[in-house]
Amino acid sequence: MPKGYDFIIIGGGSAGSVLAGRLSEDPSVQVLLLEAGGSDRHPFYHLPAGFAKMTKGIGSWGWETVPQRQMQNKIFRYTQAKVIGGGSAINAQIYTRGNAQDYDDWRQMGCEGWGFDDVLPYFRKAEDNGTYENRFHGKGGPLGVSEPRAPLPVCEAYFAAAAALGIPRNMDVNGETQDGVGYYQLTQRNVRRSSAAMAYVAPNRHRKNLTVKLGAQVRRLIVVKGRATGVELIDGTRLYAESEVLLSSGAIGSPRLLQLSGIGPAEHLGSLGIDVIFDQPQVGANLQDHLDLYCISELAGPYSYDRYAKPHWAVIAGLQYIFGRKGPVASSLFETGGFWYADRDARSPDIQFHLGLGTGIEHGVAAMPQGGITLNSCYLRPRSRGTVRVQSANPSKAPLIDPNYLQDPLDREMSIRGLKLTQDILSQSPLAKYILAERLPGPSVTTDQDYFNFICQHSKTSHHCVGTCRMGPDDGAVVDTSLRFNGVEGLRVIDNSIMPTVISSNTNAAAIMIGEKAADMIKAQHGMG
Structure with a gap:
């Protein structure tokens, strides 16, 4: 029997790194973090100006959008990070959270617990702010936040x-x-990038209950009798989770893996020869970007x-x-x-x-x-909605990304x-x-x-894609307000794909907040310390 874990986190980006750091605080649970990309050892990942090299080069999967029908069929390069830390390892380090009304709008849509007063403590908890300590900002958290x-x-x-x-x-x-x-304040500490991986994973790699695997591409989720029990890697290795599988692969990667696993719009999956496990038309819908x-x-x-x-x-x-x-x-x-x-x-x-x-x-x-x-x-508040769809049952094929700008x-x-x-x-x-x-x-x-x-x-993407595994109180939502997948037990989606609407700013700080809030919800449900 392959080694089992309590929690398997798929994706070592902004939210996934937070989950790895926070859940492994409890020594009684075994946490596995799977990252399809590589390490962040290259110095360009740590130098503030290095992002310009990484978004064009080794830090990206090299994906593109489909031709944009409303923009004379323009094709956009659509950078998706290929490194531990995800977008936080290759972005311009801008620390903005959106407008308070963005989160209050979510609450008014029925997402209880996600209003601004609900999420602000998690922004503050994450911060080690070099300038402010007040109602809006905190010190002593894992994430370095500083002035230019x-x-x-x-x-x-x-x-x-x-x-x-x-x-x-x-x-x-x-x-x-x-x-x-x-x-703008920046996710930096001592004039070096403070990525989510550097803030939440690197300081905790010594923990015996935290396992980090790089270059670990997941082929599909393993679902048995309506419950996610683990993952199968590209090489056929199977890994099992006793408690939950936590999908944190981002607004493109998360719906892509769900669809490869047979969870998504049944008609589309069936047309590609993918066995449908669960018909959920909203997986990969509602894509928003700036x-x-x-x-x-x-x-x-x-x-x-x-x-x-x-x-x-x-x-x-x-x-x-x-x-x-x-x-x-x-x-x-x-x-x-x-x-x-x-x-x-x-x-x-x-x-x-x-x-x-x-x-x-x-x-x-x-x-x-x-x-x-x-x-x-x-x-900042586009009305256009696009989609993410797998184009093949072959996981090596890039997804069809259509922001529908x-x-x-x-x-x-x-x-x-x-x-x-x-x-x-x-x-x-x-x-x-x-x-x-x-x-x-x-x-x-x-x-x-x-x-x-x-x-x-x-024109170009702002790299602020969200919404493709929408959170909501309704039956059509992909996840509930605790980010549990509606229709598959033991599975949560925890990243920017859960946003019902895009926030009015850069999105990386919100991904870290989502990871912090989700970690607390998971700990509470499982009685963790």
């Missing part, structure tokens, strides 16, 4: 430019109000970090970091931004900005020969408004000494049709 160490003068000019349009400065967008521009648009301006001088792409400047950048923990290597490159309104009647900010201190930082974004800055915007006309309108707002900010006088000219969209883009055509060429 390498802002540039152009950031302050950006704040002044926003102020010229009536957009206030906000010192803490995770505090009393989200409105305004400012520096579409990221960008305005790029060429600079009049070396005011951004672009010059450090040249070999001799790269050496200088390395020395700056080694000896002073400053300079471009110490920067997440997108640590400045804020929240404002495309619709002034919106219940809270519906546009988010990220000021990139360079150009060509991410895949598909043009670089300026003389150096530049990039001001991204995304519409701009399917709803309001998403298109608000996205264009957000892009125009970034142009307005960059054209204000406080930035005049820094900016030579706007290059994208540029002066030739004038009508809404021009803007739409531009977006269909120049």
